[in-house]
Amino acid sequence: MRSLPPPIPGAQGQWCLRKKLERRGVKTFGHFHCHSCDNRWTSAHAWAEHGQKCKVCRQKGWIKPWALWANASRQKSRAVPGPPHIANLCQRCTKGLPCSTV
Ligand SMILES: [Zn+2]
Ligand SMILES: [Zn+2]
Numbered sequence: 001m002r003s004l005p006p007p008i009p010g011a012q013g014q015w016c017l018r019k020k021l022e023r024r025g026v027k028t029f030g031h032f033h034c035h036s037c038d039n040r041w042t043s044a045h046a047w048a049e050h051g052q053k054c055k056v057c058r059q060k061g062w063i064k065p066w067a068l069w070a071n072a073s074r075q076k077s078r079a080v081p082g083p084p085h086i087a088n089l090c091q092r093c094t095k096g097l098p099c100s101t102v
Helices: none
Strands: 013-017 028-033 040-046 067-071
Antiparallel strands (some): 028 067
């Protein structure tokens, strides 16, 4: 865990296992790992209670982040440049819940 770089250079906080950080309703950064094809990715739109789909193998089922970023401050995370959020690979987006605009 300690070897993981912060999602934004200089960000104050730490990566936590999702099991230890069930921050429901809070969007944060997440690390994902697909066990079917060993694909790994990070997302700025990660939710403890919602998963994403692996865009490599598109296996059934949602993959929940194994690690989530816990901000040290209560500041809202600012928007960061990154790959566009793919709504149809996101469980939350497919449910019609606010996600990338939160
Ligand atoms: Zn996969
Ligand atoms: Zn989404």
